[in-house]
Amino acid sequence: MIRIQARTEPSSLMKVASPLLAIVLTLIFGAILFSAIGKSPVQALQVLLIAPLADSYNIGEMFVKMGPLLLCAVGLSLCYRANMWNIGAEGQLLAGALGGSAMALYFIDSESTFALPITLLAGIASGMIWAAVPTFLKLRYNSNLILTTIMFNYIALYLLIWSVHGPLRDPDGYGFPESALFSDITLLPTLFEGSRIHLGILFAVLSGIIGWFILSKTHLGFQIRVFGADEPAARYAGFSGKKLSWFVMLFAGALAGLAGVSETTGPIGQLTPNISPGYGYSAIIVAYLGRLHPIGAIIAAAFMAVLYMGGELAQIEMGIPVAVISMFQGVLLFFLLACDFFINNRLSLTNQATN
Amino acid sequence: MDADLIVQILFAAIKTGTPLLFIALGEVICEKSGVLNLGQEGMMLMGAVVGFLAAYGSGNMGFGILAAMAMGSIMSLIFAVLVLHIGANQVATGLALTIFGTGLSAFIGADFVGQTIQGFQPIAIPLLSDIPYVGRILFSHDILVYFSFFMTALLVYVVNKTRIGLTLKAVGENPHAANAIGIKVLRVRYLSVMFGGAMAGTAGAYMSLVYTPMWVEGMTAGRGWIALALVVFASWRVGRIMLGAYLFGLASIMHLVLQGLGWSISPNLLAMLPYVATVLVMVIIGADHFKEKLLAPRSLGKPFNPRNMA
Numbered sequence: 001m002i003r004i005q006a007r008t009e010p011s012s013l014m015k016v017a018s019p020l021l022a023i024v025l026t027l028i029f030g031a032i033l034f035s036a037i038g039k040s041p042v043q044a045l046q047v048l049l050i051a052p053l054a055d056s057y058n059i060g061e062m063f064v065k066m067g068p069l070l071l072c073a074v075g076l077s078l079c080y081r082a083n084m085w086n087i088g089a090e091g092q093l094l095a096g097a098l099g100g101s102a103m104a105l106y107f108i109d110s111e112s113t114f115a116l117p118i119t120l121l122a123g124i125a126s127g128m129i130w131a132a133v134p135t136f137l138k139l140r141y142n143s144n145l146i147l148t149t150i151m152f153n154y155i156a157l158y159l160l161i162w163s164v165h166g167p168l169r170d171p172d173g174y175g176f177p178e179s180a181l182f183s184d185i186t187l188l189p190t191l192f193e194g195s196r197i198h199l200g201i202l203f204a205v206l207s208g209i210i211g212w213f214i215l216s217k218t219h220l221g222f223q224i225r226v227f228g229a230d231e232p233a234a235r236y237a238g239f240s241g242k243k244l245s246w247f248v249m250l251f252a253g254a255l256a257g258l259a260g261v262s263e264t265t266g267p268i269g270q271l272t273p274n275i276s277p278g279y280g281y282s283a284i285i286v287a288y289l290g291r292l293h294p295i296g297a298i299i300a301a302a303f304m305a306v307l308y309m310g311g312e313l314a315q316i317e318m319g320i321p322v323a324v325i326s327m328f329q330g331v332l333l334f335f336l337l338a339c340d341f342f343i344n345n346r347l348s349l350t351n352q353a354t355n
Numbered sequence: 356m357d358a359d360l361i362v363q364i365l366f367a368a369i370k371t372g373t374p375l376l377f378i379a380l381g382e383v384i385c386e387k388s389g390v391l392n393l394g395q396e397g398m399m400l401m402g403a404v405v406g407f408l409a410a411y412g413s414g415n416m417g418f419g420i421l422a423a424m425a426m427g428s429i430m431s432l433i434f435a436v437l438v439l440h441i442g443a444n445q446v447a448t449g450l451a452l453t454i455f456g457t458g459l460s461a462f463i464g465a466d467f468v469g470q471t472i473q474g475f476q477p478i479a480i481p482l483l484s485d486i487p488y489v490g491r492i493l494f495s496h497d498i499l500v501y502f503s504f505f506m507t508a509l510l511v512y513v514v515n516k517t518r519i520g521l522t523l524k525a526v527g528e529n530p531h532a533a534n535a536i537g538i539k540v541l542r543v544r545y546l547s548v549m550f551g552g553a554m555a556g557t558a559g560a561y562m563s564l565v566y567t568p569m570w571v572e573g574m575t576a577g578r579g580w581i582a583l584a585l586v587v588f589a590s591w592r593v594g595r596i597m598l599g600a601y602l603f604g605l606a607s608i609m610h611l612v613l614q615g616l617g618w619s620i621s622p623n624l625l626a627m628l629p630y631v632a633t634v635l636v637m638v639i640i641g642a643d644h645f646k647e648k649l650l651a652p653r654s655l656g657k658p659f660n661p662r663n664m665a
Binding site for chain 2: 053074085087137138141142143144146147150151152154156159161162165168281284285288321323324325326327328329330331334336337338340341
């Protein structure tokens with residue numbers, strides 16, 4: 001008979017295999033679901049996973065989506081390792097978009113070469129501020145970080161909506177809730193002719209490498225890892241929990257802010273109410289799928305970007321509601337959490353019946 | 356402001372607070388058993404869409420409510436299996452449930468967005484509704500509001516005065532001791548989580564069958580999260596949850612109050628109020644660290660594995 005046995009040591013093979021297994025199980029779930037609603041599962045999976053990589057335009061769009069996912073996920077990976085449950089990447093992204101856009105609009109008639117760097121810095125700073133407030137409230141007043149960061153997501157969203165209806169609305173925009181189009185001087189340069197791939201994807205990959213370097217090669221990263229693995233031990237070693245908390249939260253806020261400002265100054269080119277299709281929330285899944293490792297996050301973000309792109313194509317080509325993507329994300333995380341059980345446990349076959 | 360307007364505002368505060376009351380009642384039972392389910396928003400959305408479709412399809416509102424309750428429980432069961440049996444992290448699993456429910460509800464309801472139904476009609480309770488002011492504030496609501504009054508009273512009684520309540524608290528405070536005296540810890544937790552799911556489903560159905568009444572993607576707008584804060588605000592005491600829910604309801608309809616006072620502030624800024632209020636509540640409660648530690652169920656969020664018992 002089959003029994004569940006605790007492993008004496010966590011399986012390093014399962015740590016890597018678990019996300020892959022979860023993806024396969026999610027795809028099987030998807031195939032069953034598509035059959036159930038009368039769509040061809042083969043065609044649906046082809047549109048979801050293969051079509052996004054089938055031509056150069058789609059690949060470009062895939063990279064456009066990968067940028068913000070990765071930036072947010074790298075920050076979240078460090079937060080979660082330090083036991084800081086930051087669910088606020090979405091709000092920090094929106095804050096970055098808002099702050100950056102305000103700066104871009106300030107530079108709308110400018111010729112300065114500093115306009116773009118200052119705009120990006122404004123976005124980064126806004127994201128950091130949006131992460132700093134909940135961090136301060138947690139460290140000073142012991143308020144629940146999960147709930148405050150989520151509340152800050154909603155507050156950022158309404159602040160953004162208010163801005164595009166009010167102070168940042170394009171005066172010549174016929175009353176549409178959008179800002180004016182930014183001047184070329186504050187737009188991120190595209191990397192290839194005829195594609196929307198912009199500098200943001202380089203920022204994102206760079207952030208993954210920087211995150212990896214911090215986590216693996218610095219004393220700070222060592223402290224974060226010890227803190228996450230064994231908090232009492234970290235305190236006994238004299239590591240400052242407050243300092244680490246501030247660092248990971250501000251780092252995550254800066255990256256999410258950069259993601260936001262890179263969206264508005266990149267593919268969108270203006271501030272609109274719907275600049276993010278939930279990148280900040282999806283980044284939570286990306287971070288987990290990448291095993292809270294910045295390099296893992298790069299691979300996971302690429303996969304998630306394919307899924308996003310595939311979801312759009314599935315809506316256009318097969319009439320499948322685009323919401324199928326966030327459903328898959330939830331299922332993926334369920335399967336991942338379930339598969340992770342086998343990192344610390346294994347199935348074993350025994351001959352004798354247990355008593 | 357005249358008395359009539361105040362009556363209207365308090366009436367609306369109760370109506371707006373009712374979905375929060377339902378979810379928070381479910382979550383407080385769940386948390387009292389030691390389980391933190393962050394999937395409220397997802398379960399609520401699933402309740403909203405399934406309740407709407409069931410009522411729309413059958414023309415029967417009661418069937419809609421039952422379907423929403425069943426759906427909420429089924430959703431919470433996914434969470435319960437992962438957390439209680441597989442020992443998955445409660446925070447991550449709850450988040451997954453919310454993301455899954457948000458997506459699945461939008462997927463199911465895509466073809467029904469904007470369809471309207473005839474929602475529940477208000478029922479004035481004879482005699483009670485004739486009491487000046489109070490009657491109009493409390494006793495001229497729809498049947499689900501009365502159901503929420505009933506559930507609050509029932510839970511206050513069950514938690515504080517019965518053996519079931521004692522068992523629940525024992526499991527949440529010290530699962531090992533509870534296990535030692537023969538209480539089936541996991542069974543209690545399964546039932547508590549599923550009760551929470553049914554209540555979240557009811558809250559969702561209240562949104563789509565009474566409050567709007569229609570289905571819109573993401574229509575719960577963070578109420579599932581606010582309800583989690585509400586449980587902390589109420590210090591895990593069932594009776595206080597009702598008061599908290601109506602206060603949050605009041606914060607959500609502040610624009611009516613301010614219009615009454617003759618102020619004009621952008622509705623988009625006022626829409627932030629319930630979220631800002633939630634943050635303030637978290638700060639005020641968290642600052643009293645000692646008290647929070649004392650009042651929260653001691654095993655909250657910690658897994659219990661009967662196999663590991665020595």
